Amino acid sequence: MSAWHAQTAGALDVISGVIHDAWFDIDDVDHDATARTLTLPFAQEWGLVEDAETPEAELVAVTWRYREEKVPFMRGLLRIAEIRDVELGRDIGDAASLLGLRFDDRTSRLTIDGVSGAFVVTVDVLDVTCELSRDVVALYVRRRHGRLLGGISEVPLWD
Numbered sequence: 001m002s003a004w005h006a007q008t009a010g011a012l013d014v015i016s017g018v019i020h021d022a023w024f025d026i027d028d029v030d031h032d033a034t035a036r037t038l039t040l041p042f043a044q045e046w047g048l049v050e051d052a053e054t055p056e057a058e059l060v061a062v063t064w065r066y067r068e069e070k071v072p073f074m075r076g077l078l079r080i081a082e083i084r085d086v087e088l089g090r091d092i093g094d095a096a097s098l099l100g101l102r103f104d105d106r107t108s109r110l111t112i113d114g115v116s117g118a119f120v121v122t123v124d125v126l127d128v129t130c131e132l133s134r135d136v137v138a139l140y141v142r143r144r145h146g147r148l149l150g151g152i153s154e155v156p157l158w159d
Contacts, residue, residue, distance in 0.1 A: 006128045009103040015130045016100035018044065019078060023139065023156045026093025029119075031086050038080045038121055040112065042098060043073035043138035043156070055137065066146030070157070075138035080110060081127040092117035096156065101128070 006012045022042040030039045046054040057069040095115035102111045103126055110126065112119040140157045 001134060002132045004130045006130075007126050009105060009126070012101045012103055012126075012128065015078070015128060018130050018132065019076070019098045020100055021045075022076060022098045023073065023096055023141065024093075024098060024114075025096065025158065026090065029088070031083070031088065036081065036083045038083055038086055038119070040078040040119075041138070042076045042078060043141075044076045044132060045071070045141075046074050046134075053134070057143070060142070066144040068142060068144045071141045071143045071154075072137045073139055073141055073156075075133040075136040077129075077131045077133075078112070079129045079131075080121055080123065081129075082124045083121055084108075084124055085122040087120040089117045089119060092119055 004011075004015050004018060006015050019042060022044040024040060024042040028041045031037075032039075055072045057071040060068040060070050062068075092112075092114040094117065097115040099113040099115060102113065103109070104111075108123055108126075110121045110123055110128070112121070142155045142157055144153045145151075
């Protein structure tokens, strides 16, 4: 397992890079008010961890329009501790893809940006952990490469 920990705004840049373009399911996000934590499971492509044994993508189809692969994504977990308040924007789950993290020292607000919205978390102190499990497939993504697609298209295969 690979892990990153941030207690300063500057340290969040590395974690933002890890979660950028990661897939997640809004229904899997867990806010535990008693433990004062927010956990957000996600799926990220293996290429971020160089020493991990990367499972092969499975070739599904080749047509004159595109090449389609079934690509495995590894399991990740973003954990935020010392939470005072959470604004769980339901619209963040519409695109199901993460962009990064931002922290405002003045207001103690951590923003988890997604393609279609954001979570805003108010914390007592900044305490963010990100983990990637190198040996666990979280989900598969259908990836199509083609000229008519304008490059690459991806769709998570949740089931």
